[in-house]
Amino acid sequence: MGELGKVHQLLIPLGGHTLTFNLEAILMTWIVILVLTAFGYFATRGRSILPGPMQALGELFVNQLFGLADDALDKELARKYAPMICALFMFLVLSNWLGIIPHLEEPTKDLNTPLGLGLMGFFIAHYAGIRAKGIKAYVREYFEPMFFMMPLNLIGELAKVVSISFRLFGNIMGGSIIILVVSYLTYSVLLPPALNAFFGLFVGTIQAFVFTMLTVVYISVQVK
């Protein structure tokens, strides 16, 4: 039980401040990146009309997520942002599944990962909004319906980043805490595999999808 809430950190003092590196999250993120890169390599190697198993899996991802982007955005924007949406979903799914392998941990369990991805989505959405509407119309939206609503509109916009990242973090963190505590209480007999399947595979997939879909919707709300 002692390992609950312990984080391996590398602290580097730099001019009065301390740089903190969460080593586990960094290592696990790199594992996910390497696996995804390998998957991308094998899925696109020797492409043919009759797809092999890896190519079929890759096409499934691309098809589904392109459809998701296409439903929410118009044709041109969907073509532009679908690769990012697809990469985001594959990264999140693999990250959330990583915890079911012993000794590996979900990088999304560390708040910094979802927060970073949430900020990425936030900036992309606002960039797309400014590109689509022009800076004037973009700024004017903050002063609607009344000019004094500006601070609240601003907070509402920032709260989106908080809500999208805490939702993922809370679910993954909660799942891993439950698995840890129940494993401890039952001496790892019987229950933990079922819990891993539920929280790791099932909830992990749903939350990855929810995160991806919200990112798409934030973009589509900004451009309209």
Added chain:
Amino acid sequence: MMEFDVQTWIKVAAFSGGGLAMGFGAIGAAIGEGYTAAEANSAISRNPEMAGDIFKAMLVGQAIAESASIFALVVAMILLFTNFAAESFVTVSVLLASGLSMGLGAIGSGVGSGFPAGAACQGMARQPAASGRLTTNMLIGSAVCQTPAIFALVTSFILLFTNFSGRPVSPTWAAVLGAGLAAGLGAIGSGLGGGLVAQASCEGVARQPLTATPVTNVMLLGQAVTQTTAIYGLLVAFVLMFKNFVPTDSIAPPMALLGAGLCMGIGAIGPGIGEGFTAQSTVRWIARNVEATADLTRVMLVGQAVAESTGIYSLVIALVLIFVV
């Protein structure tokens, strides 16, 4: 004359915290499961040939609805059977807060996840061919319903397993109690609202199985937005737990922190339920008029954003209470 030392008080807090966790935690799931069984019976009377499948779906749905209560049971057991170090009076408040957080947090999700299970049973009677899709939809919907309860559980476990004894007793006692209340109360509305959305989606899949994909997608979106205020509750709880407060002798700063927790917790209930209504109706009408999905979704998002503004007011006041007052 009885002795009241730290050790005794910690025992008192652990026992009453455990009682509160399981007591409150038992409310929601029982209501939800009863509702599911009622709907299952009405479904069976409509289509007795499906009795076996409906009965199975009812049991699966009830099992998921019960998970929030099981979280509360785990927290209650830990509170009852762990020996907590008697170092500081803060622990007394921490244990109470941990119990309250999980107990209150289980109410909404328990009631909420009963709704999709009931609607799935009804749907099977109405559209037996869609049973498989209905079960999947129900499982996804009820699993997402559990999210607010999981937030309460995270808060509860962090309270239990973080060492607060080095912090100044005042105002930390109020901060941790506020954290428990913010996360616990904040989960009620969102759990309930998320259930309403999932209910409409199960109903919609049964009404028109061809619309299952947009119905499930918009359900997930609606539930996610409905949970926003529960996430604000979690955020305020995190700030209250991890911010270092200066020691004080005055009663005012602790009350401000307790007030912040209460403000966020209670303020999150209404928006959670209200946004649930919005998304429920959206999902229901997408099943009937799938061509209008884009318009319905946009109006849903705007409507939810407006319904959420009161939750944002609560968040602002809570943060002002923590950082300014």
